[in-house]
């Protein structure tokens with residue numbers, strides 16, 4: 001029998017999940033709830049014979065309700081839509097930052113909740129998602145939630161719900177840290193006399209190539225960094241500046257701490 005899935009919120013992350021589920025059409029029956037679905041969401045839903053914006057009050061219950069909405073609209077959408085989709089075995093799979101399990105249960109009355117934190121490379125199947133669920137969630141229910149996260153990339157299980165805020169700060173926001181580094185490298189190249197477009201191509205491709213090297217060789221960042229850092233050489237001179245007095249290491253640590261604090265504030 002096919003699993004019945006409802007996706008509430010088909011934006012960037014929800015849309016990426018939907019794209020990843022398209023090849024699973026023989027295993028799942030899907031409805032999407034989103035008042036303004038993108039043309040891509042519309043196209044996937046109609047190509048697969050899935051359903052868009054059914055009346056939530058019509059009584060249909062789902063095996064899994066995926067929450068891809070913004071945390072700010074959660075309470076309203078839970079009341080208007082989500083709670084009507086919940087049956088006695090439904091699992092709510094939430095990718096919302098900052099909204100905890102207790103709040104999700106309070107607003108939806110879901111018997112099971114899995115919280116997950118994906119990141120934007122999930123849009124191309126290269127993301128990493130960490131999830132947490134209470135030990136009371138039955139294994140087949142957890143497996144269903146995991147199977148819906150896999151199209152986004154690597155899936156990791158957490159030991160406690162509190163770790164979700166750390167994941168948000170490390171890998172959820174993490175792509176922005178890498179993009180910022182690419183921007184800073186390009187700006188430095190331009191400041192030192194390269195034409196802007198060339199500086200950007202050099203910096204951006206360096207980030208792409210470095211990530212691909214890590215993936216393809218399986219070597220750690222430390223090993224790869226040591227391999228390009230000859231003693232007294234130019235890379236050593238530059239990384240000495242980046243790490244002086246704690247440098248980038250302590251800065252990233254502070255950034256992550258601040259993001260964790262912000263995630264906890266947003267969840268209140």
Ligand SMILES: NC(=O)c1ccc[n+]([C@@H]2O[C@H](COP(=O)([O-])OP(=O)(O)OC[C@H]3O[C@@H](n4cnc5c(N)ncnc54)[C@H](OP(=O)(O)O)[C@@H]3O)[C@@H](O)[C@H]2O)c1
Nearest residue numbers: 009010011012013033034036068069070071095096097118
């Ligand atoms: N982007 C990230 O890097 C990232 C990473 C991890 C987790 N998350 C989490 O993922 C969630 C979605 O983020 P996103 O970047 O995908 O946001 P997004 O692109 O704004 O997607 C949210 C979607 O929900 C729709 N929506 C609004 N009101 C709705 C309603 N009443 N019923 C159903 N759908 C409704 C929005 O439609 P409109 O656009 O028309 O309002 C939009 O399509 C957030 O909770 C965020 O915390 C995001």
